Amino acid sequence: MHKRKLRLKFLGCLVGTAIGDALGARREGRGMSRSEDVVSLAEKLEQLIYTDDTHMTIGIAESLIESKGFNGEHMAQTFIKNYEAEPWRGYGPGPPRIFGMIKSGEAWYSAANRLYRGGSFGNGSAMRVAPVGLLYSRNLEKLRRIAYQSSSITHSHELGKEEAALQACAVALALNTPSDEEIDKETFLSRLQNFIQDRLYKEKVAQIRELLGEQDKAKVVAVLGNGMEAPRSVPTAIYCFLRQPQSYKDTVIYAISLGGDTDTIAAMAGAISGAYRGIEAVPSEWRAKLENREYIEALAENLATSVNNVNVE
Ligand code: F2R
Numbered sequence: 001m002h003k004r005k006l007r008l009k010f011l012g013c014l015v016g017t018a019i020g021d022a023l024g025a026r027r028e029g030r031g032m033s034r035s036e037d038v039v040s041l042a043e044k045l046e047q048l049i050y051t052d053d054t055h056m057t058i059g060i061a062e063s064l065i066e067s068k069g070f071n072g073e074h075m076a077q078t079f080i081k082n083y084e085a086e087p088w089r090g091y092g093p094g095p096p097r098i099f100g101m102i103k104s105g106e107a108w109y110s111a112a113n114r115l116y117r118g119g120s121f122g123n124g125s126a127m128r129v130a131p132v133g134l135l136y137s138r139n140l141e142k143l144r145r146i147a148y149q150s151s152s153i154t155h156s157h158e159l160g161k162e163e164a165a166l167q168a169c170a171v172a173l174a175l176n177t178p179s180d181e182e183i184d185k186e187t188f189l190s191r192l193q194n195f196i197q198d199r200l201y202k203e204k205v206a207q208i209r210e211l212l213g214e215q216d217k218a219k220v221v222a223v224l225g226n227g228m229e230a231p232r233s234v235p236t237a238i239y240c241f242l243r244q245p246q247s248y249k250d251t252v253i254y255a256i257s258l259g260g261d262t263d264t265i266a267a268m269a270g271a272i273s274g275a276y277r278g279i280e281a282v283p284s285e286w287r288a289k290l291e292n293r294e295y296i297e298a299l300a301e302n303l304a305t306s307v308n309n310v311n312v313e
């Protein structure tokens, strides 16, 4: 792909994550809403303040760039440093506990096993994984390994690692589809279904296919979910993108209108949509209101350059 187009897609993905997160954060934990109400909310907000979803995405991007690829110790320390600087970003219950364990001497690769039964399958490892999808899009087996490893710092449950791989793969497939070429929904879903190994996620991808023409949001939520657990939110985000792949705005508005874990579902759907359509598809009036936008854009540019410096084979 031409360098300029790739750069626009990296920008679209990271800025698209942050805007989905920041808009969705205003409705997190609430019920379904009308799309018109989400649009007016976006118009009224003077600044778009992001949450842990973007904060941890930034951490992954920073670590991949600085380490020229995955380095578990460095990524864990980056998460901790960022969390300690801004602990008010609305983190999930698990990660701060793990950061405490690592600071007390537990290894980055084992601390997460002590959380919940068999580790966490909260959606926290998928919500932040977009930079892995961008950087390793040309090698899906390596993408899977790095997604698992980045997840295992905080989310070591099999469903936790698989969620990160599923979302990273969706970002990679979107990145690899030229923005002026229509998404073939059937092919997109078949690739995801062949890629993912866990039976539950395979079933979820099949349900996405069945729901593509569905008008009733309550049915979408009943089948795919809108909760903090990954199986009830990562497939939902992919669905939100595939319903309206041509429009970043419609994707994010629809994701938020489903209620529940709105910042996270909109962040993940926004990441996929931005990776496909690029930064130019993200409304300029939303971009102008995003806090820390210049830093997020600089990270996206650096990540795009890193594709040449990192061993992705
Ligand atoms: N924390 C929030 N939202 C709460 C409200 C924030 C408020 N607006 C504020 O400003 O303070 N959102 C963020 O957390 C979610 C990501 O969470 P993460 O990082 O996955 O956390 P955790 O604790 O690992 O998992 C979340 C929940 O999933 C359930 N769960 C996970 N593993 C489980 C297991 N093995 N067995 C049973 N349940 C499991 C638990 O209920 C966890 O608490 C995002 O929404 C982000 O935006």
Ligand code: MG
Pocket: 051, 052, 053, 089, 090, 263, 264
């Ligand atoms: Mg959040």
Ligand code: MG
Pocket: 028, 261, 262, 263, 264, 265
């Ligand atoms: Mg959330």
